[in-house]
Amino acid sequence: MSSHSSVHHGSYQPPVLACQNVAKAFGNHPKSAFTALAGINLDVARGDFVTILGRSGGGKSTLLKLLGGFIPPTSGQVLFHGVPLRGITPKIGMVFQENTLYPWLTVEQNIGFGFKVRGQQKRQYALRVEAVMEHVGLTPARHFYPHQLSGGMKQRVSIARSLAIQPDVLLLDEPFSALDIQLRRRLQKFLLNIWQETEEATMVLVTHDVEEAILLGQKLIVVGGHPGQILEAIDISASVFSDRYDRQFLDLQQHLEGVVGEEGDIRENLSPLAVLQG
Numbered sequence: 477m478s479s480h481s482s483v484h485h486g487s488y489q490p491p492v493l494a495c496q497n498v499a500k501a502f503g504n505h506p507k508s509a510f511t512a513l514a515g516i517n518l519d520v521a522r523g524d525f526v527t528i529l530g531r532s533g534g535g536k537s538t539l540l541k542l543l544g545g546f547i548p549p550t551s552g553q554v555l556f557h558g559v560p561l562r563g564i565t566p567k568i569g570m571v572f573q574e575n576t577l578y579p580w581l582t583v584e585q586n587i588g589f590g591f592k593v594r595g596q597q598k599r600q601y602a603l604r605v606e607a608v609m610e611h612v613g614l615t616p617a618r619h620f621y622p623h624q625l626s627g628g629m630k631q632r633v634s635i636a637r638s639l640a641i642q643p644d645v646l647l648l649d650e651p652f653s654a655l656d657i658q659l660r661r662r663l664q665k666f667l668l669n670i671w672q673e674t675e676e677a678t679m680v681l682v683t684h685d686v687e688e689a690i691l692l693g694q695k696l697i698v699v700g701g702h703p704g705q706i707l708e709a710i711d712i713s714a715s716v717f718s719d720r721y722d723r724q725f726l727d728l729q730q731h732l733e734g735v736v737g738e739e740g741d742i743r744e745n746l747s748p749l750a751v752l753q754g
């Protein structure tokens with residue numbers, strides 16, 4: 477999808493993550509196997525913010541799990557820095573929709589968990605935890621336990637916990653969909669700020685919310701069909717759509733609402749769309 481990653485200071489740099497003709501089927505028996513994804517080709521370059529949009533059951537989570545090494549592809553390859561991915565790695569962070577915080581640990585301890593579990597001493601990681609906690613605005617809540625936090629705070633802790641160990645890429649599966657609309661908008665801005673402020677931060681976010689996909693993504697991928705495939709890959713620059721009442725934004729939004737809408741077959745709703753570029 478992106479070509480600028482291949483030339484970097486004159487030396488070749490493979491994408492952080494890539495899918496090469498990836499297919500995923502579930503079920504062991506060939507007769508009962510269900511092909512969730514087929515023919516997926518995708519590059520995630522360093523510094524990209526990719527959003528994956530699709531309707532429910534379209535295969536978005538499956539694609540993210542493949543990219544995170546949680547499940548292996550049935551055929552094709554998932555490459556991490558040009559090398560086949562063999563299972564999960566701390567270099568790929570993952571944030572889920574539901575709260576996955578440890579209820580018996582405080583905010584601070586949850587954020588430091590990735591270090592502790594690797595056997596590091598607190599003095600080795602305390603400064604890093606401090607910095608991340610400050611960055612996500614959770615320092616005042618450092619001694620709180622998850623049950624004392626709001627939904628938005630919990631997701632901020634989850635994001636902070638993943639970012640703390642400095643993964644090469646952060647994968648986010650509908651991280652804000654359990655939150656109300658106002659909070660969702662706030663956390664979208666928060667995530668965008670983190671991406672902009674952190675040099676070469678690379679993010680892949682799955683959502684069924686068209687507005688979220690456009691506001692956050694710099695590259696937007698639509699997944700759908702049977703079996704699931706990449707129906708569209710659109711290059712957008714976040715800056716083009718700084719105003720969500722922008723004409724181009726509204727046109728793109730309307731087009732994508734049609735694509736992921738509940739009515740009709742997803743492929744029938746597709747219309748040619750010029751690639752928008754910043």
Ligand SMILES: Nc1ncnc2c1ncn2[C@@H]1O[C@H](COP(=O)(O)OP(=O)(O)OP(=O)(O)O)[C@@H](O)[C@H]1O
Pocket residue numbers: 502503510512530531532533534535536537538539684
């Ligand atoms: N472990 C599994 N075993 C069998 N089928 C599965 C498994 N995981 C996913 N599927 C099927 O693959 C298809 C894609 O599922 P997936 O969870 O990737 O969709 P999604 O786009 O993320 O949906 P949602 O937005 O509802 O989470 C669905 O039909 C689902 O039932």
